[in-house]
Amino acid sequence: MSRSSAPDRPYHHGQLRDALLTAAFEQLQEISAHQISLRGVARHAGVSHAAPYHYFPDRAQLLAALAVTCNEQFLDAQRRAVDVQTQPVARLLAMGEAYILFATQHPNAFALIFDPATCPPDHSNPDTAPFIRANHELLDDLIRAAQDAGQLPHDDPQIRAAALWGTVHGLAQLVQLGHLPAEVVPAALRTLIAPAP
Structure with missing residues (x-):
């Protein structure tokens, strides 16, 4: 059956x-x-x-709850990838790779996470805000750890986080749409997150 x-x-x-x-x-x-x-x-x-x-x-409430599930799965995928690494830059790279992998394996869930109807850019959704905040905190913590280890320049971690997030998100969309092969992602991220000389 x-x-x-x-x-x-x-x-x-x-x-x-x-x-x-x-x-x-x-x-x-x-x-x-x-x-x-x-x-x-x-x-x-x-x-x-x-x-x-x-x-x-109604359907709107189902989608709102589904957006929470998608955010939870998205954050969990990144945390699990980070947890198997020990070196600061390796952990940062793992987070980026997991971000892009989730986007390519779950494109519709990824789209729902960033849909302005469920994730309004001008004000936080109280249901999804804790996951979004935790995701930002994870990225910030990884950047600061890499800076403290001398593996990234000691610039403004929030500006660096914005740059990394924007670039990784863009890579995810390019891979999703077939404009960039998934095989280049690890090398692209390593180029982006190069250890400080």
Whole structure:
């Protein structure tokens, strides 16, 4: 029996919401956030069409919660990549590579994370703001650690963070769109984050 035609699955109290968000995240591998529907998510999760409405009264609230899930997955991917490295610059490179890898492996989730409707540039979304702040703090901490180790120049870490973020984000989009082969990413990042002479 296919997942889409499965009967309602038994979920313990509180687990259904997580299951619906997992189903929605899985659907982002095939369709954009604009194509996500409550009915489609219910079908993918193998529950009744009415089930999502207990947690998400409308599609907008489902997408808002899905944006949180995407931000959480995005941050976790970068943290895991950083944690397996020990040298400051290697940790910084790992974060950049994980950022781009997530963007290329989960393009629709990546698009939702930066969608102005869910991540307004002029004011913070209280649901996603903690993840965005943690992501910025991770980058800032890695830059400062590399500076303290003498592996990066002692310039303004916030300006350097803005430059690195903008460049890595641009690389991610170029790879996504096929304008740049993924194979060049590690060398490009090493050129960008070269140890101080």
